[in-house]
Amino acid sequence: NAGVTQTPKFQVLKTGQSMTLQCAQDMNHNSMYWYRQDPGMGLRLIYYSASEGTTDKGEVPNGYNVSRLNKREFSLRLESAAPSQTSVYFCASSPNPPSGTITEQYFGPGTRLTVT
């Protein structure tokens, strides 16, 4: 049982390049989330998916797109990377029902992205 896995662990991009961050969970959780972590700002929600086939914007969605490929996988895409997107990105999953209250989230190890 690997929990939540993320690839890659590290990535350096040039401004304007695109890339996809991958996330997978093996806990049969309904909900999945993408956050970014910046110093002094805590974690901010980019997008989330309450269930397979649905996605919703979080607090800071601009410049990102997501795909909930199936129940296990939730990817985050940067179409045209900007230096402001330099951050650590975390994926998380939660067992709560799609319309239910969150009671716990499980986090992946993170992807450290630098955009030059």
Added chain:
Amino acid sequence: AQSVTQLDSQVPVFEEAPVELRCNYSSSVSVYLFWYVQYPNQGLQLLLKYLSGSTLVKGINGFEAEFNKSQTSFHLRKPSVHISDTAEYFCAVSRITRNKLVFGAGTILRVKS
């Protein structure tokens, strides 16, 4: 909307001393409250959570937190810290009817020998 304020960005403390990490939240509706810990270069893991019932919640690694509704606080405490407790700690809140968390900015706990 909910918001979380962690009152200290860094807390230095000597080993075996007690520590309190402060968290205040703002919400017009009932909420659930969480503390997460992030060790260097790792993801977050849940320390403890308050959903309902007793306002004193015990978590892993000897941590506990007390929910105070009148003061809208959820402070984290440990009576005696170890070097291994050095990490960043995040307070988070969710509305009871929603499935999203709002995080505070984090408090870095530095335990010195």
